[in-house]
Amino acid sequence: MTLHTQFYTIYMMVLSGIYIGAIFDVFRVLAGKLRLPRWTIPLIDGLYWIVATILVFRNLIASNDGQVRVFIFLGIGIGICFYFGLLSPWVIRLTLLLIRIVIAIYRFLKKTVEIVLIKPIIGLYRLTVIILGFLLTVAIFLYKIVLQLLYPVWRLFFWITKPMHKYLVIPVWCKRLWGRIVSLYRRLFSK
Known part of the structure; x- marks a missing residue:
């Protein structure tokens, strides 16, 4: 392994440490803002470590074909210390700002x-x-008017046909139906 490859590997591991710290802060802020239930904390921790491991090993493979040396852990530690010493407050503020922007966009779209x-x-x-x-009100009104206009015609018709009623055998159901019609008419127009 050449000296250039070693320096490049340390540089990539310092960047990986910075990435790991930033991802940790983002996960922590999101978990606090979303008020997730307590049982989801192990799931979020597991997801964090999976993402961090994939990120570190991708950078390690890109820098020195995946060879693990002691200075790799030193580079990751330096990156994490640098991140938490200088960059953490800025990333937290940026994450909170992005959360506020997303919430504002959501409220705007909802409204x-x-x-x-x-x-x-x-x-x-x-x-x-x-x-x-x-x-419906107009229809009922017109219906009542039509019934009132037809009532004299019905009365006249039954008065004319009354002598024939003696000779006609009217079924019982017709008499009941007529009684219901008359009672309905009286309920509607007796007011």
């Missing part, structure tokens, strides 16, 4: 969907109910 889609549908539904109610 937009509510104003553009949901409120017009509710308004259309209410307008339809009002129109149908008005049409």
Whole structure:
């Protein structure tokens, strides 16, 4: 292994340490902001270590074909110390800013969907109910007028045909039906 490869490997491991620290802070801030249940902490820790391990070994393979030496751990430690000493507050602030931006975009989109889609549908539904109610009221009104106009005609018809009633055998169900019609008419128009 040449000296250039060793320096390049240390450089990549310092970067890996910085990445590991940044990923740790991002996971920590997200877990705090999302208020995840306590039982998810081991899952998040496991996910963190999987991502960190893949990142370190990818950089290790890219820098020196995956040879593990003592100075690799030294480079990772230097990167982690550098990150937590200087960069951690900035990454936390940036993560919090990104979370606020995502929340603001979500609220904007939610409000937009509510104003553009949901409120017009509710308004259309209410307008339809009002129109149908008005049409039903008009239909009932017209129905009552037609019944009142036809009532004298019915009375006249039955008065004319009354002498024939003695000779006609009217089934019982017709008499019941006629009684229901008359009672309905009296309920509707006796007021």
